[in-house]
Amino acid sequence: MTGPSAGAAAPIHDLEEAPVKLATLRSDNPDGRLVVVSRDLARCAPAPVPTLQAALEDWGGVAAPLQARADAVNAGTAPDLQPFVPAQALAPLPRAWQWLDGSAFLSHARLMARVFGMEESASHLPLMYQGMSHRFMAPLEEVPFRSEQDGIDFEGEFAVITDAVPMGTGPAPAARHIRLVALINDWSLRLIGAREMKTGFGWVQAKPACSAAPVVVTPDELGPAWARCRVRLPLRVNWNGAGFGQADGGEMSFGFDELIAYAAATRDLCAGTIVGSGTVSNEDCREVGSSCIAERRGIEMLDHGEARTGYLRSGDRVTMEVLDADGTSVFGRIDQRIVVTGGTAAPATEVAR
Amino acid sequence: MTGPSAGAAAPIHDLEEAPVKLATLRSDNPDGRLVVVSRDLARCAPAPVPTLQAALEDWGGVAAPLQARADAVNAGTAPDLQPFVPAQALAPLPRAWQWLDGSAFLSHARLMARVFGMEESASHLPLMYQGMSHRFMAPLEEVPFRSEQDGIDFEGEFAVITDAVPMGTGPAPAARHIRLVALINDWSLRLIGAREMKTGFGWVQAKPACSAAPVVVTPDELGPAWARCRVRLPLRVNWNGAGFGQADGGEMSFGFDELIAYAAATRDLCAGTIVGSGTVSNEDCREVGSSCIAERRGIEMLDHGEARTGYLRSGDRVTMEVLDADGTSVFGRIDQRIVVTGGTAAPATEVAR
Numbered sequence: 001m002t003g004p005s006a007g008a009a010a011p012i013h014d015l016e017e018a019p020v021k022l023a024t025l026r027s028d029n030p031d032g033r034l035v036v037v038s039r040d041l042a043r044c045a046p047a048p049v050p051t052l053q054a055a056l057e058d059w060g061g062v063a064a065p066l067q068a069r070a071d072a073v074n075a076g077t078a079p080d081l082q083p084f085v086p087a088q089a090l091a092p093l094p095r096a097w098q099w100l101d102g103s104a105f106l107s108h109a110r111l112m113a114r115v116f117g118m119e120e121s122a123s124h125l126p127l128m129y130q131g132m133s134h135r136f137m138a139p140l141e142e143v144p145f146r147s148e149q150d151g152i153d154f155e156g157e158f159a160v161i162t163d164a165v166p167m168g169t170g171p172a173p174a175a176r177h178i179r180l181v182a183l184i185n186d187w188s189l190r191l192i193g194a195r196e197m198k199t200g201f202g203w204v205q206a207k208p209a210c211s212a213a214p215v216v217v218t219p220d221e222l223g224p225a226w227a228r229c230r231v232r233l234p235l236r237v238n239w240n241g242a243g244f245g246q247a248d249g250g251e252m253s254f255g256f257d258e259l260i261a262y263a264a265a266t267r268d269l270c271a272g273t274i275v276g277s278g279t280v281s282n283e284d285c286r287e288v289g290s291s292c293i294a295e296r297r298g299i300e301m302l303d304h305g306e307a308r309t310g311y312l313r314s315g316d317r318v319t320m321e322v323l324d325a326d327g328t329s330v331f332g333r334i335d336q337r338i339v340v341t342g343g344t345a346a347p348a349t350e351v352a353r
Numbered sequence: 354m355t356g357p358s359a360g361a362a363a364p365i366h367d368l369e370e371a372p373v374k375l376a377t378l379r380s381d382n383p384d385g386r387l388v389v390v391s392r393d394l395a396r397c398a399p400a401p402v403p404t405l406q407a408a409l410e411d412w413g414g415v416a417a418p419l420q421a422r423a424d425a426v427n428a429g430t431a432p433d434l435q436p437f438v439p440a441q442a443l444a445p446l447p448r449a450w451q452w453l454d455g456s457a458f459l460s461h462a463r464l465m466a467r468v469f470g471m472e473e474s475a476s477h478l479p480l481m482y483q484g485m486s487h488r489f490m491a492p493l494e495e496v497p498f499r500s501e502q503d504g505i506d507f508e509g510e511f512a513v514i515t516d517a518v519p520m521g522t523g524p525a526p527a528a529r530h531i532r533l534v535a536l537i538n539d540w541s542l543r544l545i546g547a548r549e550m551k552t553g554f555g556w557v558q559a560k561p562a563c564s565a566a567p568v569v570v571t572p573d574e575l576g577p578a579w580a581r582c583r584v585r586l587p588l589r590v591n592w593n594g595a596g597f598g599q600a601d602g603g604e605m606s607f608g609f610d611e612l613i614a615y616a617a618a619t620r621d622l623c624a625g626t627i628v629g630s631g632t633v634s635n636e637d638c639r640e641v642g643s644s645c646i647a648e649r650r651g652i653e654m655l656d657h658g659e660a661r662t663g664y665l666r667s668g669d670r671v672t673m674e675v676l677d678a679d680g681t682s683v684f685g686r687i688d689q690r691i692v693v694t695g696g697t698a699a700p701a702t703e704v705a706r
Contacts, residue, residue: 098485117545133450201482203554204616
């Protein structure tokens with residue numbers, strides 16, 4: 001460490017306020033190779049730790065070297081600088097030990113409850129499920145699905161990545177375990193999901209691998225857009241080139257601190273746990289649009305008595321991006337086509353045989 | 354390879370029929386050190402591959418060397434033979450990328466539906482949820498819980514561990530991806546679980562880390578006890594030294610082949626995926642007993658109008674073991690005390706704050 005605190009132990013607080021952008025490039029390692037990315041996403045340089053998982057397991061030890069590298073990348077002085085090529089990027093954590101996805105926008109939950117004539121769940125607790133985490137799709141990768149009959153949908157959401165969180169950690173200390181913020185597309189198969197929800201067991205078939213934007217950022221990299229453990233920026237979703245939604249993450253009814261505390265109530269969270277916000281949704285969804293087709297269909301059912309928008313078709317393109325106040329892309333862009341493999345055209349309610 | 358097929362390519366079939374017992378010993382590596390264990394669990398020797406995860410990622414390459422090592426361990430001729438000490442064992446996969454737990458005993462589901470006056474779910478599909486997989490507790494480890502008020506319960510079940518299974522794999526080919534069979538205690542917090550089920554999102558708080566018996570075995574190690582992708586042996590559960598249940602795994606309404614096919618319907622399964630049977634339960638549960646307290650309480654409610662058996666208390670000891678026809682322990686024993694940390698005594702329905 002150099003600077004004002006040189007010679008003294010660096011206060012933890014400083015280490016936590018290291019504005020850094022990180023990405024993972026394809027390599028021989030399934031966990032890829034970690035790079036530090038410039039603020040404008042134009043350049044990058046190898047990080048002083050090989051993988052993001054390794055960094056999260058020793059955040060206290062790597063935060064200062066990461067920030068030093070980020071400073072050099074942003075100044076253009078890093079010796080091993082290279083262009084940042086999104087096509088070379090994997091998901092920041094190509095595989096994670098744990099993915100816990102919340103549903104933290106109550107305006108969405110209330111709307112969907114109205115659509116389906118359901119009772120609203122108790123609003124003093126967030127909803128959360130454990131999702132598949134052994135693979136997150138790369139931001140520009142083609143995404144395979146088995147059948148259009150499954151009701152293929154996207155779900156734009158924010159997520160945070162934590163270091164190790166002990167069981168019983170409350171919201172205030174939980175906030176200090178948020179190391180990185182991410183942009184996720186939580187692909188969902190709606191026609192399977194309705195059946196699985198009724199079992200009470202949650203989703204398995206309805207929730208295949210998620211996709212992730214190429215870049216994750218430390219909370220303070222977001223500046224004033226990070227407030228109350230929420231991302232106060234619109235999440236721009238495009239479907240086949242047309243704007244679909246730009247709902248703002250600031251309207252979360254539960255902050256990520258509360259979601260982490262919920263997740264850690266009865267278990268330790270490992271370093272590299274990803275906690276999601278659920279589909280980003282705003283009260284004025286008729287103006288700003290939605291982050292998933294299911295919500296738009298719900299609005300159509302309320303307004304017109306029927307859903308008019310169909311789910312995704314093979315070949316459809318979905319992009320997601322978040323711009324900061326200056327118009328700079330925060331996380332880079334998810335830009336993917338889906339392809340229906342046709343491996344089976346079985347109805348969603350049947351086991352593949 | 355030596356023997357009848359020496360000089361020719363070894364048929365895959367032979368490699369798959371390698372009777373082997375494996376365990377993972379504590380080491381500097383969080384994934385431990387893989388050892389081959391003798392049939393009687395008395396001795397072991399280092400496996401020719403460092404970890405179980407690595408073995409599962411290259412099963413075709415390691416099956417023959419593993420079997421050769423197993424032969425030498427059983428013959429007592431392995432040069433680096435050592436006593437197998439269960440206290441040194443971690444869970445066979447101390448952390449796994451994926452844990453998908455089924456509920457494959459319909460007699461249990463039907464009984465619980467009667468107790469709670471619920472509609473039975475469609476019985477042509479197994480139930481399944483995604484569980485926490487980043488930690489499996491060691492077989493003799495003390496297990497921490499936050500509060501007795503959460504309704505602490507055990508769930509004895511069988512599980513299989515697969516290699517990589519492509520999306521859309523049906524039951525018949527799925528059977529060939531079953532590499533190992535395991536014994537699991539799926540700890541459950543019943544008073545939280547009821548609330549979480551109602552949300553449709555499945556369980557997060559209600560399902561902390563599972564425990565595992567020290568030894569996993571290849572299916573053919575089970576001999577005739579492995580039939581129709583089921584373990585036809587009783588799972589012996591003791592609670593504070595008293596027999597609680599010895600339900601037989603052969604009564605699974607869905608085989609592990611069908612559970613894997615269900616799990617792989619819309620996703621690739623990674624090597625090292627663990628698929629569970631759900632609590633082992635038999636039609637004659639009043640005679641053979643149960644593998645979880647919840648089932649016994651259900652029987653009491655039907656028979657006496659009220660549950661008489663309470664959930665676990667701090668200090669309680671739970672053991673699980675499976676003996677083969679010769680009385681040999683197949684998987685070794687789970688033998689654990691629980692300890693309530695008292696980190697919070699909040700009611701189960703509140704977020705820890």
